[in-house]
Amino acid sequence: MRIKKVQERWFPAKGDTDGAEVLVRHLKPGEVQDIAEAALPQKISYAPDAKGNMVPDFSISPQRSKERSLTFNLCVIDWKNFFDEAGKPLKFNEKNLLRAMREIEGFSEWINECRDVLAKEIAEENKAQEKNLSSSAAG
Numbered sequence: 068m069r070i071k072k073v074q075e076r077w078f079p080a081k082g083d084t085d086g087a088e089v090l091v092r093h094l095k096p097g098e099v100q101d102i103a104e105a106a107l108p109q110k111i112s113y114a115p116d117a118k119g120n121m122v123p124d125f126s127i128s129p130q131r132s133k134e135r136s137l138t139f140n141l142c143v144i145d146w147k148n149f150f151d152e153a154g155k156p157l158k159f160n161e162k163n164l165l166r167a168m169r170e171i172e173g174f175s176e177w178i179n180e181c182r183d184v185l186a187k188e189i190a191e192e193n194k195a196q197e198k199n200l201s202s203s204a205a206g
Contacts, residue, residue: 074189075144078181083148090145091181093189098141106134135175139164142182 074093079086094102108130113121143164149157157163167174 074185076181076185076188077147078184080177085150086148088147089143089178089181091178091185092142092144093182093185094138094142102134102137102141105137106130135168136165139168139175139178143178 075090077088077090079088107127110126112124112126114124116122140161146157146159149159149163149167151157157167
């Protein structure tokens with residue numbers, strides 16, 4: 068087994084007059100798991116059942132905004148042609164990324180679409196590599 072190289076791609080914003088683009092990185096399985104654990108805290112408590120036996124009671128408290136923030140901080144790694152309300156270039160950093168998530172209509176949905184496209188492209192590349200490896204091994 069091998070650790071795979073980091074996969075990232077630039078995505079242009081369709082129809083954006085400023086020509087905005089984001090550089091999106093595909094998250095590794097461990098990163099996705101870390102985000103899920105941080106954003107879905109679990110509690111276990113014990114309560115007596117009808118017979119008086121102590122049984123575990125599991126509860127999960129989803130924190131969607133924390134999940135989105137952690138995800139975007141890991142997967143959005145740069146941008147081009149983003150501007151503030153005065154038309155000044157918006158430097159890429161964690162603070163401005165949060166601002167974009169909160170203030171730009173459709174930004175979060177666009178990033179999720181970019182992530183989906185990247186994941187599909189990577190899956191297709193992996194499938195093609197496996198096919199090439201299996202055909203070269205057979206022949």
